[in-house]
Each structure stands twice: as structure tokens, then as C-alpha cells.
Amino acid sequence: MAKATRVLYWFRTDLRVHDSPALHAALALNPEVLYPVWTWDPEYVFSHRVGVNRFNFLLESMHDLSAALTTRSPESRLLVVRAPPQMAIPALCRQWKITHLVYERDTAGYAAIRDSEVVKRVRALGGTEVLAVHGHTLYDPQRVVAANHGKPTMSLASWRKAAQGLPEPERPLPPPEKLPPPGDTDLGDAFTRKNQPIGCDTDLNEDTRETELHCYDHIAGPNNEFAIPSMDELGLPPATTSIYGGETEALRRLDAYCRDKVRVATFAKPKTSPAEFDPPATTLLSPYLKFGCLSSREFLWRVRDAVDEYVKSNGDAKKSKPASKPPENLEGQLLFREMYYAAECAQGINFGQVRGNSICRFIDWKLPNQYAADGSKLVPRPRGNAVDEERFQSWKEGKTGFPWIDAIMRQLRLEGWIHHLARHSVACFLTRGQCYISWERGAEVFDELLIDWDPCSNAGNWMWLSCSAFFSSYYRVYGVKSFPEKFDKTGKLVRKFCPELAKFPDKYIYAPHTAPIDVQKKAGCIIGRDYPMPILDDKLEKERCISRIKMAYKKGYHGDHEAVLSERATAELEGAHDKGSESADRAADSGDVGEGVGDGPAGSGIGRGGEGVQVDQRSRSDEQGTRKSKRAGGVQNSEGSSKRRKTDRKVDEFFSKK
Template sequence: MSSALVWFRRDLRSFDHAALYHALRRFGRVHCVFVFDTEILDALPSRSDRRVEFIWRSVQELDAALDALSRRAGGSGSGLIVRHGRADELIPALAAQLGVEAVLSNRDYEPAAIARDRRVAERLAEARIGFEDFKDQVIFERDEILTQGGQPYSVFTPYRNAWLKKLDGFYVQAYPVERYAAQLAPKAAGERVPGLEELGFVPTNLAGLRMPTGMNGGRALFADFAGRIGRYREARDFPAVKGVSYLSTHLRFGTVSVRELAAFAWADGGAGAQSWLGELVWRDFYHMILWHHPRVVTGSFRPEYDRIAWDAAPELFAAWCEGRTGYPLVDAAMRQLDATGYMHNRLRMIVASFLTKDLGVDWRRGERHFADHLLDYDLAANNGGWQWAASTGCDAQPYFRIFNPVTQSLRFDPEGRFVRRYLPELARVPDKYVHAPWKMGAADQTAAGVRIGRDYPVPVVDHATARERTLARFAVARD
């Protein structure tokens, strides 16, 4: 009987799964594996990492879901083979041990993942085992959306227009995995998902956060958002309002299907759904940019901006990381990130602008901090967002447009609800001062129970002065 091995990575679901579908349809017996890759895990800065726990919980659910899928199809049960070690060594070894003809996986677009998959493919070829990968985590990939001149887009709006023009039912059609589930191979006796501690990690506060894991968590969040999607365009920019989908982590780890989400928004057709569909287009856009221009991982998309003389400013960078810049909305956002691993999208733009344009710190340092802390960290989107805010990327915010942190706070958190949630020391500060508490006099500070400079910091920089320095900084780089 022909057999194959499906290698799960950032696609932790048992439905609408490209590689699993193709394997089940073509092979008589299909094994499934997930590797807790030490090449990735060993590089993490902490043994308490919410992403590892999210993956671990989602892998447990996937293991049970594959077993149930097999039994519903009349099989004797199945599940995940779970390994811990270097994937580029374990996958070829497991494939040889199982005697499979091919390993199938869904495609990854990050340079390190591409290099890893190349190593795996080479080792498999030595054993005369095939390796195939499939598009699954995006709607359109690589060269599927090009300019009329056959070149990749570098400006978002025409890319979005071409993306929407090409979209039809075929590209969002689900893969009918369940139809072929009888081919799922039984799991060997003794196979189990190792405990979190066995992987060298400890539990986090993930269970206490409003971030359900796995496929069931993704379904629950999607069902909740489906009832609110009509208000998305109006509510999306206000961090104290339940306006966004909260699906980014599930998209990152593939516990939801991007095809299902895009199909829903496309079929809805309303203003809110179309606005949200545009965010999925941005996601594809940044993955396309990363694939065509892997240099953006370490360098500016616009190379001339690699000449910018950024400030080292270790004390200012530390103040930004720890949420003590003296600008309430910036500090609240950074404290949200530290406490939850999540940050509202509008706030990501504001804090990135503040770091690069107010503090004059290299965007790469901020990008790295987000990479270490974001639960939904995705290299393509994170890099693209940071370069957009820093004005070094493709179709980026013009360098002379600099967010004023006080104005942004007044506009998007007018009552200070979000600020007060994460800055309890400002809980009693009146609305008129909560966005700029240093403007309070001594009497108002006493009444609010906070002393600026002692209980909450004075601003680490003056925004107007910092703005002029940024304009000069970019002017020199552009000469």
C-alpha cells in the first residue's frame, strides 16, 4: 500500500488543509507528524513563551481531531506523531522509518523555513523519498499577482485591486479532507503529545487571557466576529472597543482556514466585510514582498534608508519597552503587549512611529522586540508593518507624516478607557489630562493621587522637537 507523511507546521487544523487533502486523496495510508523544532525553540529568549503554549495546546486538539476524523470515516483511529528536536533531521529519519514514498507539507515563505525545507528535501531525495509542498496559508502567493509588466507589486493599492479582480470561488474553495479520511494511518502504541515541561517550557498566563486555542478557539472567535463584521470599518481603530476579529494568532498558526475567512468576507460584501477582507489582502501582500525580497528581513526595502543614522539611545529604548515613556497611549500599548502578548493594530502603528520618529531608534530593534513578545508574531506582517511605520518599506507611511502620540490618544481613546486599563496609576486622572498628564498642576495631581515624575514619568522626549530631528534625519539619508 502506498503511503505518505504529512508534516504539519503553521497549519494546525484537520479541515480545509491542502497538504493533508492531497495526501489522503493520492495515498493509501497517510501518517501525520508535528515537530517541536529545537532550531526555533532554542532561540527563544524565555522558557515561558505564550506561543509555545498556544502551539502545544493546539497540537493536543489536532491529535484528538485526527483520531476522531479517522473513526468517523470507519477507521480504527489515528492522530499525530509528535517529535522534539531538529525538524531537518527528524523528518527524513521518520519518513525512512515509516517507509513512505513522499512527505507533503504546506508552503512557508520565510527565508529560514525555505532553507530548512531545502535541507529536508535534499535528505529525503538521498533516500529516494519525494517532498512536495502546497499553497495553504495565503490566498495568492509568490508570482500569482503581478503587474502588467510581469513584476511583483511594490505599492499596495494596485496590488489589492488586482487581488480582488482575480478572486473568485475557486481560490477560496475548501479542501474536502473528511471525504478521504479513511486513509489516515493508525498511530503507533505509546505515541503521545509530550508535556509542556518535557519540551523545556513552563505554563504562561495564556489560560487566563481571552485567547482560546486550537481549532475550537478559532471557530469561537470567528463566529463571534461574524456577528460584528458589519461594524468593523467604524470600530477597528479604537482599542477600548471590541471592533477587530482577534483572529491574527489563529491565522498565524493555521488553526483557522484563510480560505474560509476570505470566502465569508467576500460573500458578505458589506462595507465592514470588505474592509476586513482588505486586511487579508495586506497579509498576502507582505508575504509576497518577503518571498520576492528576502533582504527586507535585515535591511530596508528602500535601500537608501539604510543610510539613516539611528540613535543608540539605550535608556529611551528601555523606557519604550517597559511602557514608561510618559506618553500614556504608548505606555498602555506596551504594557498590554507585555501582559498579554497582544497589541491592537492601531497601537502597533503608534508605538512603532513613536520608537522610530520620536525616539530615533532603529526599526529593527522594535521589530525584534515584537518578535520576542507577540503571540501572533509573523515575520512577513511584522516586518512589513514596522517598515511601513518607519517609512523605510514598500508603500510606506511618508517620512514626513509622523504620528503625534497625544493627538492619536485623543482621537482613538477619547475617554481614556484603554489607557486607564493598563495604566492604573492614571485611573483618577480627569479626561482632560489623561492623554497628557504632565499638563496637570500640583492640585490636580494631588486630587488624582498621582505625582508626575514620581508615580508616572514625565515625557522622555518633546514630540515637536523630536519631529524636527526626524525630518532632518531623513533629509540627510535622502541626499
């Protein structure tokens, strides 16, 4: 008689039952039992900076998933095992006589390394087959990388070219109607102290905890019920966000957004306002995509259907707006996500740092990561120069004295989400715009505070914004006053998140330190006492940053260069700056602006020369994000850029056919 199939389904990036190719693959095995397991991994509890809002979102999503499982099988629910998966999964496979371990494949960062260790250990047991099924993105990043000859996709154009031979994302799968029950959940002696060591040398979330951590007191939780941990057990205070987790909420939000067909069909990212927050101008679906509460195919096809309906119903209406196109439309937004996933997949764990990262330009940022002689990262990071540390802290806490920056950083802390162009503003300010502080520090703060934090999109966008990779027009800097004024002259976002400034007249809302003292008194807020003076001279620092980056570009080192690995590069650049390079003409003459690869900032509109952006006239990107390479003063396009334009055209044609 054939052996009964016993599945351990390991939930990780797929907290949903709709459109789950991995869950479908598990059910196609016709299992007698299916154990839905989540491992509560100490890596995320101690070694990642995870703030209260992301933990809370995760716990809510786990509860929602558990309820969805119970609806499909009264005996089923999410079984949370509180141990490192490298230990827990093999132990469970042995104890529960698992014939198949099934999960959604995760190609990113720590997860990829963790999984290869888990698989190695499970295979060593013998008797358990492993099925890792693609499902987190529209295209399988590994296949995209293979099509791109193993190289990272450094622009949307190169990503599109690599993906064009791959199968189109299919329509989403329906949720299963029924699930098999889990089998006996007795743990016997599967877990001993030896195979479940919980602990850490450094608890990066120590400062956030208000009480002692208890979530690892029992391997299967209190009363051995495999319960979902609580914020209390994590020692954390309640969340502050108004964003609820879970598949149910994800589908409700998607429904609500797609109901307005005109908005979906004419969505143009550069025109969405970062100053809108209630409701925001974009979908706010990123947290749900991150945890897999929403499948990217469900998102894609709902959007495509809405656009089709719009086009059909407006076919004869000559006056109606045409549907927008990638990359500025909603489908285009998903493609940026795809591009970063594929780039990270090719680059591996170094994608999240400068050192060893061959795609990342070396710039002598302040407060970079620091490493021991053996190459291991120093955690916690030793303190740097006092002025830089103070600037970094002010940025992080929303106390820079620049209301637009401060409002965004406070919104981020409170809500765990900010608009894309708001992310642009604060990332540019911290790095190449004003503070010259390493993007690694900014990415770390986003890691702590964003609900949607994702190792691919976060590091990728930080490299983009700091002109370390993907984008190279470092002389284009967001104005701290002029940029927000472009979207909202009344300062709604500032009034909401910096309430001490709420009574300032519109004229001074983005620069209250310029208000006469009687205006400050009338507003009930004295600058320098009730709200900080600006921590720096934004225009002066902007010029300094540009000339320093120009010098770093001239050196041309990347993160894997010997000079970077030996830490010689910083001293070399210091020397170059000392030789009077600070006064170097910032004109970016031909060849200084890197290879010119990449598109304009992801839907930023920064290249459009809008009045709110301090734009150099030499090089611009259009709203499609493709480089036009038109240089002022009659300078001809370089041969390289005209070749790139041909490629862009080809891939655009390809996409418009799809």
C-alpha cells in the same frame, strides 16, 4: 502488486483540519497509513525570541488539532518529534518507509530555507516523493511574484495587478470525515546522537525561562509517547493572555464575529478604535491565521457571504449604510497580508533586516543590527549609546511617560495582541516619530511578544511605519495625545493597562505630567515617582526625526548599497547632519518624498487629516489607501503619480467586478 502508499504529513503552518488543501492532497493519495507529525524545532526554542503567550497559544492549538485527528481516527494523534526537522524528517521517512512526504508550503523567512534543506535530504534517500501544497494564503505568493516579474509587490495596487491573472480563491474544503491510522511508530535506531544534535550557541529566551529546559531530553518525549511538550518542559512560566489557541476557538470566534452582518459588511478599518479592548473593534483572528488554525479562504468566504446577505436584505432599505470596499473592509485587510507575503517571497530572508534589503531605504537609525566582518549578524547585539538603550528599554517596558504608548506596550506584553492602529502608534513613536531607533529593534520586540508574529506581516509593517519601504510620508506623525483622544477622550485603555493612572481626570489622562500637583495627589499618583516623566520632548524629537529622515531620503541609499554593506553610510549621514542639516526646512519639496509608491497606511486613517493626527497638508491618502497626489498650493500632479492613479483605477475596477 503496487506498493502501499505511506504518508508522512508534516504539520507546520496549518494547525487545522478544515480547508486544508495539503491534507486533502495527502488523502487523495489513498494512503494505507498517515503519520501526522510536528517537529519541535530548536530554532524557535532558542534562536527566536518567543514569549510565553505565543508558545502557550501554539501548544493549545497543537492539543486541539491532536483531538481533531483522534476524532477522525481513534489511533491517530499529533506525533511530536523533538529534533531539528532537517534531521528528523529524513530519518522518519527512512525509518517508517514513507512513500510521500506532504506539507503546506511555507514561502517565508527561515522556513523556506529549512524546507529546501529537508527536501534535498529526503530526495537524496530515494523512494519518497515530496508534495508541497499551497494553502496558507489566498493566492500563492510564488505565482504572484512570477506575475510581478520576480519583483516584490510594493503597494496594494501592484499586488492587485499581479494577482489579477491568477485564479480566484476557491470556496473552502470541508474537513475530512475520516483519516487513515498512523503505522508503527517505533523509532528503531533512526535517531542517534550524530543526527539529532540539540543545542545552541545562544538561547535568546533564556531570560524568560524560570526553570531548566527539559523538552529535548527524549526525542519522542517522556515515555516515548510523542507527546506535545508542556510550558513546564520549556522552563516557562504560565501564559498571561486571555486568548486561547486552536481551530475550535478560531471557528467559534469567526462565527461570533460574522453573526453581526452589519458590522462585517460595513467594517471600515480606519474607523475601528484602537482604544477598545473588551471586545476589540477588529476580529482578533490574526493569531489563528498565523498558525493556520483558521484558513484564510474560510475567513474570506464567510465574510463575503455575510456581506452578500447584508446587501440582499438591505437592497430596498435606502437609508442603510452601503457595504464597505477594499482596502478598508475585511477582505481588504486580508489583501494587505497577501501583499506582504508576496513581497517577502520575492525578497527572501533579507526582508527582515536593513542590510542587504534592496527595498528598504537606509536611514541612520540608532541601535541598528550589527554585523561581524564576515557579514554574520552579531547575536546578542552589542549595546549602543546609553541614552538610546534607555529609551528603547522604556518603550519596551511601557515606561516612557506617555500613557498611550505605555498602555499599548503593556497590553502587548500581557495579551500578546494589540489593535492595528495601536501598532502604528508605538512603531511610529519608536522609529521616525520620536526615538529614531531602528525598526529592527521594534520588530524584534514584536517577534517576542505578539502571538500573531509573522515574518512577512511584521517586517513589512515595520518598514511601512518607519517609512523605510511601502510608505514614504515621514512628515506625518501620530500625536501621543491627540491621536488617542480622537478615539477615546476618557482614556479607557490607559486606565486598564496603566492602573497607577486610573484616577486621573479625563483632561490629563494622556499627559498626566501636565496635571497640577494637587490633581496628581488626588489621583494618588505623583508623576516622576509613581509613573515616569516623559522620557523625551515629543514635539522637539519629532522635528529632529523629520529632518534626519529627509537627509537620509536625499542620500537615497537602500539596504543593498555598497555604502550600507561597508557601513560607510552611517558616517556619511552623521557628517551631513553635523553640517547644520538639523535646522533644514522640513518642507518636503517635490521629489523629496521618494517615488511616492504605495498606498496610505493600511487602514490607519492617518492620511485623512483627522484632528488627532499631526498631518502635513501637502500630500494625503484617501481611506481606500490610494494616493490622491493632490498637493496644496495649486502644484500640479507629477506625471508619475497620474500614471499611478490610472493603474489604481484599473485594479479597482478589476476588484469591484470580482
